[in-house]
Amino acid sequence: MAKATPVLAKWKKNKRGHSPVFIRIADREKTRYVSTGVRITERQWNEKKGEVRASAKNADLHNATIRTMLATADQHKVRMKLEGAAVTTDDLKRALSHKAPPRPQDPPLIFDEYRQFMKSKRARFRASTLEVYKALESHLQDWLTPRARVSDITPGFLTDLQDHLIGEGLANVTTNKLTSRAKGFCRWLVEHDLLTKVPPVKPLKTARGHVVRLTLEELEAVRDVDLSDLPAGYRAARDLFLMAAYTGQRISDISRMEWKDIRSGVWYVVEGKTGVVRQVPLPEPAREIVEGRGEEDRPVPRLSDQRCNNYLKVIGERAGLTALVTVRYQRGGDIETKVVPKHEVLTTHVGRKSFISLMLEAGLSTKDLLGLTHSDLRSLRSYAAASEQHVRDKMRIVFSGTKGGTGIG
Structure with a gap:
């Protein structure tokens, strides 16, 4: 029996x-x-x-x-x-x-849910944000097995991801950005009852480097450099960079500019990041770029952030941006300092920083800039950098009547 x-x-x-x-x-x-x-x-x-x-x-x-x-x-x-x-x-x-109790279904695969997450957010994310999420997926694929399941997301998941990214040689600032996006994915899993709690994680410390910006002369060199022998994408990258330098706005907002947003020389922009509505005057060189595209569907060209930044380094080298700048990277607990030609770190973000620094040098107050480019003073200050010559000139004026030295410069 x-x-x-x-x-x-x-x-x-x-x-x-x-x-x-x-x-x-x-x-x-x-x-x-x-x-x-x-x-x-x-x-x-x-x-x-x-x-x-x-x-x-x-x-x-x-x-x-x-x-x-x-x-x-x-x-x-x-x-x-x-x-x-x-x-x-x-x-x-x-x-x-x-x-027998019903056989429990296996927890869903992480990458299946990640694709659903991306699909649900695609219409809401900016193109630059989508690129970060795609980069995150690539790093997750290097780290996890294809059959990794949501049940494998333990309380130490995000901290372990940080360690992996640092081990791959990424700087702390990049690691923090990717980990933040991974945290957003975990939050989505919680909202869909696929995860009970978002794993905790603390941002890594980052080294504050020098603000890289262009002088007015360098900006004109970028504007005037001959790119006629290069593909059209290089000229598109230059236009986008110059628009950032002439308006001080984020490249993501510039890329969304439409003809209906421009009225009487003023660009009415709704910031994609904050939702703040700004009225941005378009100076003459910015209007020339826009008016030069009068026959086009849009006042500015379309180009991905990554491709634009790659093109800008070539453009900067052609324009003679060889002045040395110091950049600092932090990987884990190690801080690396490098001295490189300015064209090697030329990005669309440098255009925005250049605008802010040039406006401050011209006498515009931080209060005026606060309503034009940023929502808080702390963020604004992190973008500002006066030129060494400008500082020397101001010091000469301040201390010109004092004794005990021969002066500065």
């Missing part, structure tokens, strides 16, 4: 050390197994008693499930005996399968 016995299937242990509990149905000819839906570690299983140890989490519930299935097996054997029929392993398996 077939016999039902609870067993811990150690041969099916997963990576976390958990094994399923089966009801083994055996006679002299066959052995069959029916899952109870219980998964525990070897230390939580009492082999002699055939039950989960009381110290294990949900032990009472697990043991009740096991006992119910054993009782069902006994009842079926009694009924078959009364009917004068032999009890086979297949009979008992069919009887227990009706009583």
Whole structure:
């Protein structure tokens, strides 16, 4: 006669050390197994008693499930005996399968959910934000296995991701940006009841470097450099950079500019990042760029941030931007300092910083700039950098009447 016995299937242990509990149905000819839906570690299983140890989490519930299935097996054997029929392993398996709890579905795959996350956000994210999320996906693919599941997102998930990114040689500022996006993905998982809690993570410290900006002469050199032998994308990159330098606005907002946003020489822009509405006067060189595209559908060209920044480095080198600047990167706890030609760090962001620095040098107050380019003074100050000559000139004026030296310069 077939016999039902609870067993811990150690041969099916997963990576976390958990094994399923089966009801083994055996006679002299066959052995069959029916899952109870219980998964525990070897230390939580009492082999002699055939039950989960009381110290294990949900032990009472697990043991009740096991006992119910054993009782069902006994009842079926009694009924078959009364009917004068032999009890086979297949009979008992069919009887227990009706009583077995539904097999839990495997947790969804991380990359399947990531693609759903991207799909749901595509219409709301700026192009530059989407590029960051695509970069994050690439790093996750390097770090995780293709079959990694949402259940693998432990409390240390984001901290472990930080360690991986630093190990890949990324600077702390880039690591923080990618980790922040990963945190947004985890928040989405929580909102969709796929994760119970967003893993905690602390931003890494970042080294504050010098603000890289262009002088007015350097800006004119970029404007006037001959790019006629290069593809049209280079001239598009220059126009976008110059618009940032002439208006002080984010490249993401400039890229969304439409003809209807420009009225009487003023650009009415709704910031994509903050939702703030600004009225930005277009100075003559900015109007020339816009008016030069009068036959086009849009007042400014379209170009991805990455491609634009790559083109700008070539343009900067052609324009003779060879002045040396000091840049600082922090990777983990190490701070690296490099001295490089300015064209190697030329990006659209440098155009925005150049505008702010040039306006401050011209006498515009931070209060005036606050309404034009930023929403808070702290952020504005991080963008500002006066030229060394401008500082020397101001110091000469301030200390011109003092004694004890021959003056500055």
